[in-house]
Amino acid sequence: MTGPRAALPPRLDRPGIAAFLAWVLVLGLVVASFRGVGFSASTFIEGLPQMGRFAAGLFPPSLDRIGPVLAALVETFQMAIAGTLIGVLVSVPLAVLSARHLSPHPLVRVAARGLVSFFRTVPDLIWAVFFVVTVGLGPFAGTLALIVDTAGFCGRFFAEAMEEAERGPQEALAALGARPAAVIACAVLPAAMPAMVATSLFSLEKATRSSVVLGLVGAGGIGAELEVALTFFNYQEAATIILAIFVLVLAVEQAAGALRHRIIA
Amino acid sequence: MAGVATLASHASAARPETRADAPAEIAAHGIGKRFGDRTILAGVSFSVRRGETVALIGANGAGKSTLLRCLLRLVEPDEGDALLLGVRTGTLGKRAMRRLRARVGFVFQKHNLVPRLSVLTNVLHGALGRAGFAALHAATAPAPLRREALDCLDRVGLAALARQRADTLSGGQSQRVAIARALMQRPSALLADEPVASLDPAAGEEVMALFSALAREDGLTLLFTTHSMAHAAGHADRVIGLRAGRIALEERATPALAPALERFFA
Numbered sequence: 172m173t174g175p176r177a178a179l180p181p182r183l184d185r186p187g188i189a190a191f192l193a194w195v196l197v198l199g200l201v202v203a204s205f206r207g208v209g210f211s212a213s214t215f216i217e218g219l220p221q222m223g224r225f226a227a228g229l230f231p232p233s234l235d236r237i238g239p240v241l242a243a244l245v246e247t248f249q250m251a252i253a254g255t256l257i258g259v260l261v262s263v264p265l266a267v268l269s270a271r272h273l274s275p276h277p278l279v280r281v282a283a284r285g286l287v288s289f290f291r292t293v294p295d296l297i298w299a300v301f302f303v304v305t306v307g308l309g310p311f312a313g314t315l316a317l318i319v320d321t322a323g324f325c326g327r328f329f330a331e332a333m334e335e336a337e338r339g340p341q342e343a344l345a346a347l348g349a350r351p352a353a354v355i356a357c358a359v360l361p362a363a364m365p366a367m368v369a370t371s372l373f374s375l376e377k378a379t380r381s382s383v384v385l386g387l388v389g390a391g392g393i394g395a396e397l398e399v400a401l402t403f404f405n406y407q408e409a410a411t412i413i414l415a416i417f418v419l420v421l422a423v424e425q426a427a428g429a430l431r432h433r434i435i436a
Numbered sequence: 437m438a439g440v441a442t443l444a445s446h447a448s449a450a451r452p453e454t455r456a457d458a459p460a461e462i463a464a465h466g467i468g469k470r471f472g473d474r475t476i477l478a479g480v481s482f483s484v485r486r487g488e489t490v491a492l493i494g495a496n497g498a499g500k501s502t503l504l505r506c507l508l509r510l511v512e513p514d515e516g517d518a519l520l521l522g523v524r525t526g527t528l529g530k531r532a533m534r535r536l537r538a539r540v541g542f543v544f545q546k547h548n549l550v551p552r553l554s555v556l557t558n559v560l561h562g563a564l565g566r567a568g569f570a571a572l573h574a575a576t577a578p579a580p581l582r583r584e585a586l587d588c589l590d591r592v593g594l595a596a597l598a599r600q601r602a603d604t605l606s607g608g609q610s611q612r613v614a615i616a617r618a619l620m621q622r623p624s625a626l627l628a629d630e631p632v633a634s635l636d637p638a639a640g641e642e643v644m645a646l647f648s649a650l651a652r653e654d655g656l657t658l659l660f661t662t663h664s665m666a667h668a669a670g671h672a673d674r675v676i677g678l679r680a681g682r683i684a685l686e687e688r689a690t691p692a693l694a695p696a697l698e699r700f701f702a
Contacts, residue, residue: 343548343614346510347621348538348565356572357561361552 229410236408240396244415246310247392250385251378251423254314258321258378259371265322266329267355273333287330290323295381299390310391317378317385324377328370329363336362368434372427379423383416458485459522461625461657466516467506469499469681476502478681479516484625484674489648489658491668491689493697494678500661501545501629503678507659508537508627521624538565541618541656543628543647547610551603555594555613558602559585562620574598588616592646608639615647619654626651628660632667640664644671665697 186194267273268283298316306312333355340358349357360367386394393412400409463483469476476499484490494500505511507518509525517526520536528536541562549558556574563571563581570578574585589595592612597605605613611631618626631647632640644664648671651658662668668675669689677685677700685700687693 337551339544339546339548340550342510343542343544343617344561344564346508346537346542346544347562347617348534348536349561350534350564350568353564353569353572356569357553357564358550361550364552 225406228406229413231407232410232414233405233407234411236396237411240393240408240412240415243386243393243396244419247382247386247394247416248379248419248423250310250314250317250382250392251375254317254382255321255371255375255378257314258318259325259367259374261318261322262325262329263360263367265326266333267359269326269330270333272338273351273355273359283326284330287323287326290319291327292323293319295320296384296388299385299388303389308389308391313382313385313390313392316390317381320381321374321378325367325370325374329367332363332366332370333359335366365435369431372431376420376424376427379420383420458487460484460519461486461488461521462507462627462659463519464503464507464516465519467503467513467518468515469502469506469511469513475681477506477513480678480681480683481516482676482683482686483519484657484659486657487655488674489651489660489672491672491675492659492661492678493663493665493668493675493685493700494661498678499681500678504542504627504629504659504661508540508542509533534565538621539624541621541623541626543611543614543618543626543631545630545633547607547614549602549605549610549613549617551601553602554598555589555600555602555605556582556585556598558613559588559616559620562588562617565621585616585620588619589613591619591650592616606639607635608643611635611639611643612646615643615650619650623656625657625659628658630661630663633663640667647671665694668697669694 265283265287268275268279269287271280274280274283295316298319299313302312302315306315336359340362341354344354344358345351382392383394383397386392386396387398389395393416397409397412397416400406400412460483464480466479466481467477468479480499480503482490492500492503502511506513507520507525509518509528517524519525520540523536525533525536550561554574560571560574560577560581563584567581570576571581574582577585586595586598589598592615594609594612594616597609597613602610602613611634615631626647628647632644635643644667647660648658650656660667660672669691672689675685675687675689675693675697676683677697679685679700685696687696
């Protein structure tokens with residue numbers, strides 16, 4: 172070509188007034204947040220010796236009560252397994268009712284979505300307190316809290332996976348006279364299964380971490396042991412408990428990651 | 437197995453004449469459909485006699501796929517009514533419509549198999565309309581249903597792939613499995629929406645020959661859409677052309693028709 176060369180476009184477009192104001196607003200929000208929480212590097216640095224003393228107090232970890240600690244750890248894992256399993260099972264029908272193209276009626280969809288959002292937005296610790304009041308202290312209350320928390324987490328992601336499932340096979344089964352429930356069972360669930368399994372495994376990891384915290388309000392598991400150790404300044408025993416929790420969470424994450432990789436591949 | 441026709445014998449079988457006085461098995465009565473401001477179908481009427489094979493041709497966007505879907509009420513027509521297997525569909529409730537669909541095979545352009553399931557399970561799904569959840573999965577289906585599904589696969593020459601996952605098949609194999617799924621319905625009629633459009637010419641011709649021969653063998657009424665003049669002239673008794681949502685051509689299919697069909701698309 173021999174004509175004049177085209178001018179290079181600018182590297183960045185000039186922002187409009189609305190975009191400019193939005194950037195100013197975001198920046199103001201960030202600055203206000205840091206000021207609001209009293210963020211201070213000097214306070215943190217001044218506190219480092221205190222942190223060192225606390226960390227030194229943790230060592231060496233005490234094995235005096237290793238038996239009860241391991242028993243509580245097993246109970247924590249059992250709560251996570253039972254809570255996740257039942258939570259996942261509860262999530263499937265909730266997700267079907269929440270999915271845009273599967274829900275029998277828009278009002279049912281709004282109700283199901285609202286319920287799932289409610290399960291998710293109320294913190295698991297609050298659910299634990301609620302169930303401790305309902306069924307008393309112990310792992311059953313914690314398991315119930317994990318069921319609700321898992322249903323809130325999985326219900327949303329299962330519904331999204333179902334909405335993203337390829338529509339062609341669903342239309343094909345509808346065209347051959349399959350009932351809506353059969354279309355869901357034969358076309359929607361198989362397509363959504365990898366995402367649902369991945370979400371369920373994330374949920375198991377999340378439940379394992381949560382079940383540690385639930386013990387702090389008396390909902391069973393190793394959290395109760397940790398709270399007692401910290402309350403009585405028994406840092407060496409607390410170190411044993413923290414290490415045990417670390418090993419459990421790491422093991423669950425590794426196993427879940429390997430399973431997820433196998434299933435998605 | 438006995439009674440299984442090979443691909444070669446399908447391709448060479450001669451097409452018998454359809455009786456002119458045979459009753460209409462599939463019909464459209466003034467079907468109209470709009471999507472927003474766009475008119476897709478504008479009062480389309482035609483009929484297909486029992487045992488007849490009709491090719492529905494037309495350029496992209498002419499309304500062929502929408503028309504097939506309106507016949508099964510997968511898409512609700514805005515006006516008009518359809519006749520399927522002698523039953524007017526317009527007033528049928530959901531359950532009655534499902535029962536009717538169960539007797540009409542529908543083969544899609546993109547096979548629409550469930551990718552993560554086995555070939556045998558996909559074929560079993562053809563019986564979902566008549567057998568319900570018994571046809572859910574090859575692992576749980578009763579033996580007679582499994583046998584029947586395998587026989588259907590055998591008819592399309594793919595019994596050896598029964599346990600393979602559907603997403604490992606080639607395009608031609610997938611479309612043959614979709615045909616086996618339609619046969620599993622024990623249909624009285626077959627509808628096919630550009631069943632070979634996504635295949636290469638050789639695979640397309642092979643699948644089209646198998647498809648029309650199976651329909652002929654079982655005495656099924658067949659209505660298929662296509663862009664291929666050769667398929668329309670070679671496999672159909674009659675050709676119906678759609679242009680801008682209206683019927684613009686209706687002729688008996690003969691080899692001499694091919695130039696007229698080419699002009700229709702020009």
